Amino acid sequence: MVTEAKRIYLDTNILAYVANTKAPQHKAALEIVRPTEREILCVSSQVLAEFYSYITLMPCQPSYNFYNHDRGKIVSDLKEIEQAILSRPSHEFKKLKQWFLDLDYQRWDEQIEQDIAEGHLEAFAQEAIAEFVSGHCREL
Secondary structure (H helix, E strand, O other): OOOOOOEEEOOOHHHHHHOOOOOOOOOHHHHOOOOOEEEEEEHHHHHHHHHHHHHHOOOOOOOHHHHEEOEEEOOOOOHHHHHHHOEEEEEHHHHHHHHHHHHHHHHHHHHHHHHHOOOOHHHHHHHHHHHHHOOOOOOO
């Protein structure tokens, strides 16, 4: 009887730990990427893109990914994150700023869509329609 192979979907962090030999998680990550004969490793295009971004920046500044090699942990303190951001060259800061703005816009759009779906904006919509119908609007 032939059994189907188990699919293992890799996360960007696993690939990053494999590439970063100084990470305390390096050996554990290596074990994950050594599948048995009944396992297939799967990597999404998004994970590949994230890993590409990580690996191309890693030799220059590992702190960009908020991993503190001296302390051996992911940076979680806001002050440390701020310091890591401030230490970036201006061209990378511009990219980070644009990424952050894009993320903020995306989350704003998602919140608006959620509010509409949950009916939170219905009263405002009805008020605007009533104003329009009663002629209290002007063309811009």
